[in-house]
Amino acid sequence: MKRKASGTGTSSSVNESNDIPPPSSSPTMLTEADLNDLPWDPSERKRISEYHPDQRDEIRKQYLIKGPCQPRGHTFPWRIIGNKKRRFNPAWFNQFSDWLEYSVKVDKAFCLCCYLFKDHVSKQGGCDTFVTEGFNSWNKTERLSLHMGSANSLHNKALKKCEEFMKQDDSIAVAIQNKNNFVKNGYQIQSSPSKSTTTRNNTALLVIDMQNDFVLEDAPLRVDGGLAIVPNVVKAVEVARQQGFLVVWVVREHDPMGRDVEVFRRHLYGDGKAKPTSKGSKGAELVDGLIIKEGDYKVVKTRFSAFFATNLHSFLQGAGIDSLVAVGVQTPNCIRQSVFDAVELDYKSVTVIVDATAAATPDVHAANVNDMKNIGVAAPTLKEWCEFSSSNT
């Protein structure tokens, strides 16, 4: 099921009267596609000309609504090219945001608009690196700019076709307006800049349990990786404020006698005990560098999940929030529980910033991030998330 260089299209419908059949076409059966199950990974797509002519516009529409396949949270593999370690750089998604695609499956780059319309605008059809084979010469990144070429290049003609196509059909603009910025399987997508929707007003940053008793060196419930992520959490809060995202501080504050803490931790409370994050204590305060500001919201929880027995969900719904970004500690407990609940509650987009969250060990952290990715959570680094946030405004 690869994008193949040789097509089979011969017939044409009214819609497709301009479609030029690729070379070496043979009168074999054209495929009836299941429009609800179009392959998302660029390496797995068939050429548009291999689909039945009646379906081609609908297929183009679906891919345009989704936007280029840009899995920003992916761990892009290194390869030795020449004598150097190279890999796909997710910053290229910002540079070529309206067309560049990446296939996780084959570690190669593709072009969405050439995929959708190149056969349509080119008599040559046939083989093309960014449509059929995929590009992976990561040392020759100038090829990405070269691919776009001059105003009359095939790429730019195809791009123009995409724009015309989107203008013709109001439902595409509406669908893009409504779509979330992150999709299933950890693939983060972004529409073309002209159509992109800002997430300013519908995104909240959840800062979870960044309190002295969980983070500081001698804290009673210290999470080993906690202290190291403080600068990244500070930065994430700063970026969230710049972007106009709602900042929500999720903290534990317990009864000093431990009557509202999980049963397995109650022995830590009472006279002469450590009483972690008990109400009003120094240990319950946020670590240095994190400050609650006017307009932020604070949620006190007594369990792992920020949603368990709190008003968080109804508050977020009232505030029109449908996209969540989580930072803090610790990955296998409060982060994971909150994130799983957010997915269960149908938040359209749930993101965990992988280097602004932490666990006792890197292995535990990685395993839990992986579990979250498997339920459709995006897992970018802080840098990737910052780049995405600023490119999407």
Ligand SMILES: [Zn+2]
């Ligand atoms: Zn192209």
